[in-house]
Structures are given as structure tokens and as C-alpha cells.
Amino acid sequence: MPRAAASKSAKPKPAKATPAGAEVAEAAKDPDFELRSLQVAHTKQPRYKASKDELTGFYEQMLLIRRFEEKAGQLYGLGLIGGFCHLYIGQEAVAVGLQSALDPERDSVITGYRDHGHMLAYGLDPKVIMAELTGRQAGISKGKGGSMHMFSNEKRFYGGHGIVGAQVPLGAGLAFAHKYRGDDGVCVAYFGDGAANQGQVYETFNMASLWKLPIIFVVEDNQYAMGTASKRSSAETHFHRRGTAFRIPGMDVNGMDVLEVRQAAEVALKYVRAGGGPVLMELNTYRYRGHSMSDPAKYRTRAEVDDVREHNDPIERAKKELLELGESEESLKALDKRIRATVGEAADFAEGSPEPELAELYTDVLVEPRA
Numbered sequence: 001m002p003r004a005a006a007s008k009s010a011k012p013k014p015a016k017a018t019p020a021g022a023e024v025a026e027a028a029k030d031p032d033f034e035l036r037s038l039q040v041a042h043t044k045q046p047r048y049k050a051s052k053d054e055l056t057g058f059y060e061q062m063l064l065i066r067r068f069e070e071k072a073g074q075l076y077g078l079g080l081i082g083g084f085c086h087l088y089i090g091q092e093a094v095a096v097g098l099q100s101a102l103d104p105e106r107d108s109v110i111t112g113y114r115d116h117g118h119m120l121a122y123g124l125d126p127k128v129i130m131a132e133l134t135g136r137q138a139g140i141s142k143g144k145g146g147s148m149h150m151f152s153n154e155k156r157f158y159g160g161h162g163i164v165g166a167q168v169p170l171g172a173g174l175a176f177a178h179k180y181r182g183d184d185g186v187c188v189a190y191f192g193d194g195a196a197n198q199g200q201v202y203e204t205f206n207m208a209s210l211w212k213l214p215i216i217f218v219v220e221d222n223q224y225a226m227g228t229a230s231k232r233s234s235a236e237t238h239f240h241r242r243g244t245a246f247r248i249p250g251m252d253v254n255g256m257d258v259l260e261v262r263q264a265a266e267v268a269l270k271y272v273r274a275g276g277g278p279v280l281m282e283l284n285t286y287r288y289r290g291h292s293m294s295d296p297a298k299y300r301t302r303a304e305v306d307d308v309r310e311h312n313d314p315i316e317r318a319k320k321e322l323l324e325l326g327e328s329e330e331s332l333k334a335l336d337k338r339i340r341a342t343v344g345e346a347a348d349f350a351e352g353s354p355e356p357e358l359a360e361l362y363t364d365v366l367v368e369p370r371a
Helices: 004-010 023-029 037-044 050-079 093-100 116-121 126-133 167-182 201-209 259-275 302-312 313-322 329-352 358-362
Strands: 108-110 187-192 215-221 250-254 278-283
Touching: 023 116, 037 250, 037 259, 050 093, 050 116, 050 126, 050 215, 050 259, 050 313, 093 116, 093 215, 093 259, 093 313, 108 167, 126 329, 167 187, 167 201, 167 215, 201 215, 215 259, 250 259, 259 278, 259 313, 313 329
Parallel strands: 108 187, 187 215, 215 278, 250 278
Antiparallel strands: none
């Protein structure tokens, strides 16, 4: 048969994933429907239907992160925290919404250097996190990792990485381990809008899609990377579309709404656990502070930051909904007071803890044997 005739009679490739219900017909007409099916599902039910107790728990976790990071900023100013320190203030709904949907017994998490919030969202003790920030022996990495390098094997939290985008291929390795062991676990790999332009990210997308690895790639788009607006540094600012060339479905999510983040996580996890392969989620969020404590953030106006705080703050949104559900101002003030006390205790614990012994420098070091 001539090549032209064969091409003319060829049918479009069917979608690999079979959507349920009335969406089957649409998928049959559009072979690329599977790349949008998760966004369609998310749009149909964009917000998680949380009970009052669940929403209170989300609110408490976000408030703990906020107060912890505010205290960390104070300690940095006092010289008790050295080196780099990247605060998570403003982005709390991302970590809380996503990680509240995970199964800590089987799922794993890996992130970049803005990692304190993720650790707190995963239920780690504020005392050992603050001790690590201040470089104390009681820290979760024995005082040797500092702000950017925190790990917890117990919680399956694998860092805290200081090299931009380097955690993404490591996340694929964690996902490969989940698949190899057959433990039904999923890896959540966070990275920022700045890291989204790193070549190793796309190499990882390709491999993860080929092998259908159980991984959710999460772009925390706080809009400014290290100090340059996304629209000035990225040709494609809709980051959830970045996986299209690798057949990875994307999701566009409001990262300032903890209930929307949680519902999107439910959709993504269902797809990945069913064997669909990787998902790319774009969480549109905002950081109130500079890239790090040394960044004066002169690339944006104070009015812009104040506008987000006033109209789009994730904690204030959750607080408003709790009040509408019948929670009292007095109980929320009491909760804030308890959290401030918890953070104060963590700071006191850190300041009163000893620094690592010199011998600690020789532990946890990988030494390759000579041939």
C-alpha cells in the first residue's frame, strides 16, 4: 500500500487512560484528553469538603508554620541562625494541603531549600527543626545540615536540598524505589518556578513518564524565583503545561487555598496510585518575605505584598471559613496563643542545646573503599 494511502486511512491513537462516565466519548474524539482529564476532574469539584475538625487541623498546621517562620526570622536577625535561611511565610497552604492527603506509612517527600514548612506540615517536632536551624546537636540533622538540609528517615522526608532543581531526579529515584518494592507509595517532589527551567527537571520528566513512576511533581510558583518575575524569565509561565511533551497530565491549582490544594491532591494521588504515572501540579502561591533572609525584595512593591496579605492570605481564608462554621474568635485566639507558646519553647530548647562535638564532623560521611 502506498505511504500516502496508509497515512490517510490511519486512525488517531486512542487515549491510554480510559476516563469514567460521560467523559469516555470526549476521550474518543480527542486522543490528548488524558492530558487534561485531571484538570477537568479538579474543576468539577475544586475544593475539599472538610469537616470543621479537619479545617481546624489545617488552620492549626498553617498557623504553626507561620509563627515558626516568624520566630526563625527573629533568631536569624539576632545572629542565632547562620548561613542561608529561606522562609515559607505565605506558602503554608501548599505543604499542609498536599501532605495532609499523603500516607506517612508509605509515601515519601523531597523538596528544595525552603523546607521548614514541609517538615512541620508532616508532623515533625518544632524543637528539633529549630535546633537544626541554630546548628545544635539536638537538631534533626545533628546540627550539620542547617536550614537547607533537613531529613527524617522515620517520616520518609528526604530533604532539604540546596542545589536548585537537584531534588527532582532524586525524587524520581524515590518513586522508582516505590515501584520496585511494590509498596503502593507515591513520592511528592517539590520545586520552585525558578527550578522549573533546569534541564535536569525535564530529563526527569521524560524518564518518569517512560517508566510510569509513581511521582507527583509540584511546582510551588511563588512568582519571583530568586528575585526575577516569572514572566521575565520563563517563556511558558503556565508551569502545569510543562509536562505535555512528556505525556504528563498537568493541574493548575490555587496554592493560597488549603481546601483547593487538598482536593487537587486527592485527584492526583488517585491517578498515580492507579498506575497512571506522574502528574505535574502547579501550585500558584506567594512568598511574603524575600527569597532568603538576605534578600531585600526590591523587585516588587510593598503595596503588592500588602494586597496579597489583605485579600488572599491562606490562613485568613481558613479562619474566615472556620468563623462561618461557628468557631469563635476567642477559641481561635487561644489556639494562636498555644502555638506561640509551642514556638517559644522550641526557640528556648534550641538556644539551650549544645553545639555538636568536633567528633561529629567525622560521622555520617560516605567513604568510598579504594580498589
